Every structure is written in C-alpha cells, then in structure tokens.
Amino acid sequence: MEKVKLGIVGLGRLGREHAANINYNIINAELAAVCSAVPEEVESVMKEMNPGYGTTDYMEMFNDKNLDGIVIASNSAFHCKMICDAANAGVKNIYCEKPLGMTLEEIDLIKETVEKNNMNIFQIGYNRRFDQALMSMKEKIDAGFIGKPILIKLVNRDPEWNREALLKFSPTSGGLVFDMLTHDYDVARWLIGSDAETLYGIGGAYGYEGLAELNDIDNCIISIGFENGVMGYMETSRNATYGYHVEYEVFGTEGSLRLGTTPNKDRVVSMNRNGVTTECVKSFFEFWLPTFEAELQDFVDCIQNGKQPKAGLEDAYKAVQWAFAAKEAVDKRTVVSMK
Template identity: 40%
Template sequence: MKKVKVGIVGLGRLGMRHANNLMFQIPNAALVAACSVRPEEAAFVKDNWGVPSVYTDFDQFLTNMEMEAVVIVSPSGQHCEQIGKAMARGLHVFSEKPLGVDVPQCKQAEQAVEAHPELVFQLGFMRRFDPSYAAAKQMIREGKIGKPFLVKCTSLDPDSRIDSFLPFAPTSGGIFRDLTVHDIDLARWLLESDVKKITAAGGCYKYQELADCGDVDNAVALMEFKNGTVALFDSGRIAPHGSHVETEIQGTEGILRIAVVPEKNRVLIYDHTGAVQQCTEDFLERWREAFLNEMIEFINCVSEGRKPEVTVYDGTKCTEATYAATEALRAGKTVELK
C-alpha cells in the first residue's frame, strides 16, 4: 500500500490527536515530519514515536522534501500564511479551523488554493464527519423530514476547562469565532444556504474578566439564511456537567435531534444521588471519531486525486458570519451580510 507522507505543524492537545491518528490509526498515511515551537513537544514525537524529522521553525520544516502533505494545527492567526507557503511548496494541505482570524486572511487563503487546483485543500470542520451528523445529513437528503427550515444548536464548553481558556481569551476572536463557528458550518451544511442577517445577545454571567477582551461567557444568535430558513445558536463556556453539543433540525415532515444528552457511554449509574448518566468531559473525547474520520478523508482525497466536500470557501463564509454575529452582539442590532 502506498502511503501519503505527511508532516504536521502544531503539537498541542488537538495537534497531538491528529498526529496520533496519522501515526497509528490510518494505514495509508505516514507521519514523516513534525514542527512545534516547543522543543519538548517535537522531541516527544521523535523519541517516543520515531517521527524521523522534527523542527521548531516552520520555514525549515517546509524544506523537508519527503513530505507530500501538511496538517496545520498552529495558532489561528498563522493558518493562512502557512497555507500559502505550504501550497507554494507543492504540498496538499489540511488546516484546522478557523481558516483565518479575519476576512482578508481568508481571501488570502482562497487565492492560495485557487492558484493550485492540482492540490487538495481541506478545512477542519470535523462535526460533518461525526457518524450521527453524517447520518442526519443523509436522512435530510433522502427527504426523511421533508424540507428542513430550522436548526437549533447548543455548544457548551465545560466550566472545568475555563482556566486553560482564559489566557488565550484575548486572541480567541470571541465566542462566536472560537466556539460557534462549528455550529454555523453545520447550519450552512444542513440548510444548504448562506447567512443573510444576524441578531445576537449575551454577557459575562460568571467570568467578568472576559469583558476586558470584548468577549462573553454565554451568547445566543439568531440567523436568517438566504433561502428563508433559520438557525438559533446557544453558545457558552460554563457548563457544569461537561462538554455539551446538541443539535435539532426541524423539517416540514419531521424532526431530528442529535446528542440531547452528551453521554460518555451507555452506562447508567444508580447511587445515592439517583440515576446518573456520565457526560463527555471535553471536545477531544466527544469528537474522537470525527477527528479520525476527517483525517481519513483528507488522506484518501490525496491518494485518489479528488477534492473534499469541505472547502476553503466554507471557511470564509463562516468567518464572515462570526464577524457579523460579534458586531450584532456588541452593537445590539441586526447585522445584514453583504
């Protein structure tokens, strides 16, 4: 079996998950290089996994002529520049979300992808690759619920992880860009339309320090799409029970609900507190299959010479929507997208 030779940049929590999948879970992939600004992370994959080439500088990383593809899991503000450099070097690219931290950056990435139609580019909207969401999309295609007209999304990060988030809050881009962006992509995908206008509200109900960087700990947004459909987004950072992502799709002939209870497994515990269902603790646990499935798709697209469904333009559209939602939240008005 011919293996796609891949390098990865960024070895934080998510980067290590992708690296692990490439190294141990995908038979037609070979992790041949890794790059991290933290020397100890690069040393770990070299010493423990046998990754042959490691770097602490991205430009030096790109001089590795063995790589055919690169997986970008670096800080958000570096994505677009690295996408451009990697594609100019002739590498297929998988980039984590967000595509860019602003729309001009996204346009820069679009130009890089358009300049290299021979290369594969895939953006990391992994929820499309979760088995439950993929099944829901197929049911919609088959007309099981008639015409979908309303999507309701809840995305709640666990309060137990807030201490690890707060240092990055000033550069996260705000709750809509950092958290809701996945739900916006889901709504666009499920409703098959782009956002027309947005109304939003929210506040700092527990962590007032987020206000210092123009962010909130909980927010809601109502979005109307160009085809007349609607989506409602509920996003928060203080869930007491764990990582909670729930979606409802209403159609003219039926309703689909996904992950109403964010169950960790099928075990129900009966004790002095009552009947208890354990919940997923963080996003890595909840989206384990999705992260693997999206990387399998990327590697297969490279091997088979085809393009993935998730495109660079999906990234731009979602970034535009998150900017509009942030403006609507701060200004207390409805914002219409051009």
C-alpha cells in the same frame, strides 16, 4: 499502494492527536516529518512515534519535495502565514485546523494565495462533518425524511472554565462568537445547504469577572435567516457546570431529527441510595474523538484518489465570514445582512 507521506506542524493539544492518528491508525499514511516551535514536543514525538525527521523550522518541511501533504495544527494566529508560506513553497495538499484565519483580510489573502498556486487539496478541520450521527442527519435531510426543513437549532456548551485560563485564552482566540461557534457556523450551513442572509445576536459576560473588560462574552444566542428561507438559532455557553453539552435538531414539515438531547457519557444509568444518575461527557475531545481520525483519513484518501474534501476552502472562508457578521450582530445587538 504507496503510503501518503505527511508532515505536520504543531504538536500541541490537537497536533499530537493528529500525529498519533497518522502514525498508528491511518494505514495508507506515513508520519514522515514533524515540527513544533517547542523543541521538547518534537523530541517527545520523535521518541514515541519515530517519524522520518523532526524540526523546529517549518520551512524545512514545506520545501521537502518528498512529502505529499502538510497538516497545519498550529495556533490559529499562525494559520494564515503558514498556509501562504506552504502554498508559495509549492505544497499542493494542505489540511489546516479551523479557523481559516483571524481577520477578513487574512482569509482573502489565503484564498488568493491558494488559488494562485493551483493547490490540489485544501481541507479545513471541520471534523463534525465526519461524525456518524451528523452524517446520518444530513443524509436524511437530503433524502426528504423530514419534508421541507423549517428550522435548525444548535446548542454548544463548554464545561465551566478555570477563570484565569479563560482570561488568558480569550485575547488570542478571537472570543466566544468567533472561536467557539466556528464549528456551528459550518454545521448549520452544511446541514441546511444554504448560507445566512441575516444574523441577529444577543449575549453577555455572565459567569467570569474580567471577561467583559477583554471585550469578550461567555454566553450568547444567535438567530439565523437562511437564504433558502429556513430559520435557525444557536446558543452557546462557557458555563456548563455538568460537562460538555451539544445538541442539534432540524425540524421540518414532515418530522424532526435530533442529536444529543442530554449529554450522557455512555448508556449506563447508576442507581443507589442517592438516587439515579448518569455520567456526563466531560470534554469536546471525548465527544468528537472518532472524527479526528476520520477527517485525516479522508484527507489522505483525497490525496491518493484525487477527490475533493468534504470541507474545503470555500467552506473555511464562509465560516469566518459568518463569524464576523455574528460578532457584529452580538456587539451591536442588531440584524446584520450578509449580502
């Protein structure tokens, strides 16, 4: 079977990982073209992975009819322009990193443009849907293992940030409620199989001087009333001094499903004169690493077999809608109706 030829735009922190997965790990894919606005990044990937060609002009790739699909791993602020440029140039298969866009106007424009151009596959980078444990939770919920779901709890804590780095990152990221919770909006609606009817939020800037002045916060709690009656809450933080920490629980009429009650790095328990310790997971990359390969493998399989992705345009769109409603809820400390 012919390999699926992919071009990738964005070779930064995540794009390079995606390029490496395509090149080394996904056997039915070929890294045919790479692009970055930074020439040194292109040169470095060309040297290490030897793809078909490298460019700093993404339109060269979007106009290349030999490519079967495009992976977009640029900064979020460029997703809208790149998706629309690709769709209008006739690209039929796109994988794009989350979030879909930075404003409600952007996601409307993307939806309209993707639909107008009859795209085959549009996949969004909600990689947590490819985590083995979360997939197992989803299967058990759907099979009725916990009876009727009553509530979902999601905990998401980033390791403590360098203050200067956070103040630099904040204005372009959309802030804590928009950026950091984006995966949780998706996981919540995927696991429960329903959308939010109402969202309520509370939060503040507790740990980083200067963050509040940027209209951002570092901790919040959001409660969710789902359309199907399930209750939910999310708590998120940028202040976990001990490392990266996620937890999920879905509690139902017949039992409970839980993931990650303590963020252990591995199964080793160390004991010496200082006591008993376990090492902690240090970053999101370490925790979710296998999912980055799995989601791109699925993108390639979708192109090859004509199936639809697990997280598509509608999921991408809904998560951004949740983000804006949650932001309004936290900013105004009020209940926001999604209807």
